[in-house]
Every structure is written in structure tokens, then in C-alpha cells.
Amino acid sequence: MQQGYAAVLCVLAVLGLEAAAPGECELTRLLQDKLQYEMRLQYMKHYFPIDYTVQVQYEEVLRPSNITRLRNGTVSEAALRYLWFHVSSQAVLRIREVLPEKHPSWKYTQELCQLFDALGEEYSKYRQTDVETVVADLVKLIHSAGAESRSKAVRPKALLDNCLKVMRMLYGVPCELGIRMGGPTLGKAGAIQAGPVPHHGTCSLCSGRWEST
Numbered sequence: 001m002q003q004g005y006a007a008v009l010c011v012l013a014v015l016g017l018e019a020a021a022p023g024e025c026e027l028t029r030l031l032q033d034k035l036q037y038e039m040r041l042q043y044m045k046h047y048f049p050i051d052y053t054v055q056v057q058y059e060e061v062l063r064p065s066n067i068t069r070l071r072n073g074t075v076s077e078a079a080l081r082y083l084w085f086h087v088s089s090q091a092v093l094r095i096r097e098v099l100p101e102k103h104p105s106w107k108y109t110q111e112l113c114q115l116f117d118a119l120g121e122e123y124s125k126y127r128q129t130d131v132e133t134v135v136a137d138l139v140k141l142i143h144s145a146g147a148e149s150r151s152k153a154v155r156p157k158a159l160l161d162n163c164l165k166v167m168r169m170l171y172g173v174p175c176e177l178g179i180r181m182g183g184p185t186l187g188k189a190g191a192i193q194a195g196p197v198p199h200h201g202t203c204s205l206c207s208g209r210w211e212s213t
Helices: 003-015 022-034 037-046 064-072 077-097 106-123 133-142 156-171
Strands: 054-057 151-154
Touching (some): 022 106, 022 156, 037 106, 037 156, 054 077, 054 156, 064 156, 077 133, 151 156
Antiparallel strands (some): 054 151
């Protein structure tokens, strides 16, 4: 084990946090780069009509306050990351579903899809029986066929804002995500050049929803 990674594990143990797998960290760094403020503003606000919203389930809106409440209920960090993945991948899918192929935000959303596809491979080992019941139930609701009746209107940028905020909460320490503040509300994330977006051929996230197992 590398000395630097061992030091991080020591810090996590002191803080009571669980280490994320190296693959998760690499992909969340790429996501942070892709979700920097200027990109969210351009692709999720400027390229959409004013006050445009997409319909999502109530369970598909995951805010930092929700994470804090679940943490206080002693839900494990691994389970919270599992929940974040399912909520965030669904949010990207909701946005992707309303975009025609020639829309200027299409390619950007496709790249997000590819990153979540890759992250989904990291989470494919998880099963609902491996996480706390409250998280398993939420994931089940997210993928429930009859859940569309519990919907609300949310702006595309707000969905990605929440995705980034919660990702930083869950991965910031274990993955050493650098955050350089400066800019409205969330600030501008420091550009992390961690390499190109992984290419996995067709975007399976956008051709069908990730199913929980």
C-alpha cells in the first residue's frame, strides 16, 4: 500500500469515515471536473429555456441535509455513496430523456452518462441486502415503476448542483477532492485534469435505467 494512501486511511479511521475504492475516487475526480460551475451554468441553464424544469420523483432529489440526517441515523458511508449513485444517475437520465440529439447539451450529458456507467461498474458488487434498510427502500422507490405519481419539477442545473454538493460531502475526504471556492453559491470547482472521460461504447445509463440488485 502506498504511504500516502495509508495516511489517508488513518485520517478516515480517526474521522469515522469509510474509505472509497480507488476506482470510485478516480471517477469522482473526473465528475468534479465535468461538473465545474461554468459547465453546469452553460449546459444546464443557458442552453435551456428560462425557468425550464424536468419532472423527477421526490426520492430523486438528494440534498446535503438529507445526507446529514441519514448520517445522524448511523447509515454507513458506503450505503450513502450507493444511494448517491442511484439518485445522481437517475437525475442525469431525467435530463437526458428531454434532450433531442442536436441539442447543445447532448454531448455534455452523454459524457456524464459514460462516467456514471463506469461508476456503476464499481457499484455493481453492491446489493440491497448489503446496505441499511432505509437506503435499500429509497433505492427501490427510485426504480419503482409506479413511482412517477410522486413527482416534482426541478431545474436541470439544480439537479447537478445537488449531485456535486453531495458528492463532495461523501467523497471529499476519502478521495481528497480539491475544492477551490469562489463564485456564486457553490463556487467554481478547481479543474482536475485526471484524464479523458472513460469510453464504454454505447451509453447504457441513457439507453436504460440502472437497476438495483
